[in-house]
Amino acid sequence: MKEKIQNFAILGAVIATVSLFIAASSHNDEIVQQRTEALAKQRQMEKREQAIKDSLAMVESNRLASYKDSIAIIKTIASDPNSAGGVDCEIRWKNNTHRTIKYMVFQVQALNAVGDIVPCSIRGYDVDNLKVTGPIKPGQTYGYNNYWDCVWYNHSITKCMVTGYTIIFMDDESIDVIL
DSSP states (O other), X not given: OXXXXXXXXXXXXXXXXXXXXXXXXXXXXXXXXXXXXHHHHHHXXXXXXXXXXXXXXXXXXXXXXXXXXXXXXXXXXXXXXXXXXXXXEEEEEEEOSXXXXXXXXXXXXXXXXXXXXXXXXXXXXXXXXXXXXXEEOTTOEEOTTOOEEEEEEOTTOXXXXXXXXXXXXXXSOEEEEEO
């Protein structure tokens, strides 16, 4: 009889353990299900965020492209080098935007007779930023008889080229354009 009681006790313990295991397994299944649903929602949110980022990038790209022709470069002039090799730069341009420009910053490179980029032999740079202070009204042409004195020093410079510009409007919005 004692043995039967012990067997029933063992059987009861086994049943209790199996019941706990089944309950735990069921609980684990619920946790797995919740985690799976949470991951699916997270992936869905990430896809939405990426779609929004892509959309904003496209809008920004289109906005910047609309400013690509906002400035018409009429002519760039590099003076003949002076006795020290100093070369002046003149940029004639027109504001084709419908907004007043506060500042205009041109990125300019000097070139030799065969079109190679020529660095300044004193300062060592080959790109310089040349700034115009406005206001430059919409449709206004600027730069005639306005020049930057001795931008580069190099006797081989024959011309200059605008490689990009930054427009800063009166409301301080700025646009960078690379040509």
